[in-house]
Amino acid sequence: MVAGVCVGAVAAVVLAAGAGSAYGADGGADPGTAAPERERGYVMRTDARFAPPAALVPSAAVTYDETFVPAGAWIEVGQSTAPDGATSVRLKVRGxxxxxxxxxxxxxxxxxxxxxxxxxxxxxxxxxxxxxxNPDNEVWLDFTAGPTGSGDASARHDWGFRRGEASSVVLHAEPGNHGSRVGCFTIPFGWTAGTA
Incomplete structure (x- = not known):
């Protein structure tokens, strides 16, 4: 609650899982899905507004330090995973x-x-x-916010996530491999077959 306004938000999610047994937020797609649909891989985009952990309306995006991530700041994360397992993750923030x-x-x-x-x-x-x-073995999305508090970053790897082992994006107070956790966003990341 900020100045009497509820800032919690339910994350909006857009999913397009068309990878048969290879990919999917729930571990796979409908076995009756046509081959061209299955060959597309996994695409997801979700966004939310940050809210404190004790907000009246909870959010998938939690701020732990409003000096860095004010309540009401916005975050969007997208993932695309190709049929060969290559994965891209994109981040956008505002505020x-x-x-x-x-x-x-x-x-x-x-x-x-x-x-x-x-x-x-x-x-x-x-x-x-x-x-x-390091950024080769992990997904790093470091960024420097612009004058209005906006920023974006992306990372691409030739590998995909293992089932149930990638669940959030955490914002740290410092770039690289340091800094306290100042915000967190729970994400429905997809996974790659053979890595479950």
Whole structure:
């Protein structure tokens, strides 16, 4: 609640899962789907407005520090996964702290009131080696907000997500592999067959 206005929002999701047993937000598509439809892969776009964890109307986008991510700031994340497993993730934000550089990564678990609930970064090759925490093995979407608090970023990898292991995007107070968690957005990421 900000100045008497409810800022929580339910995320809008646009999905186009047409990949048969290979891709899909729910683990696959209708087995009766025609081959040309299945060959398209997985496409998803979702957006929401950030709200504090205790907002009257909850949101899929949670702000943990309104200095960096004010309530009411907007976020959109899109994913497209080709039939060969190559995955692109796109991020757009509006209304965050102007001129600030954010670190943004795909995380393993959904957002919750506790910033730590989103777990660690999603890694293509799981490792405890700190050298594996890099933009090639993880999805990094770092950006610097413009004068009006807008920003965008994208990342592309030749690999796809494993089923149930990529569930959110976390905004950090610093770019790279540092900084406290200042915002989180739960995402219906699709997964790739053979990685379940």
């Amino acid at each position: 965050v702290k102007p001129g600030h550089s954010f670190g943004v990564h795909v995380h393993q678990k959904p957002c919750a009131a506790d910033p730590a609930a989103a777990g660690g970064h999603y890694q293509h090759v799981k490792s405890t080696d700190p050298h594996q925490a």
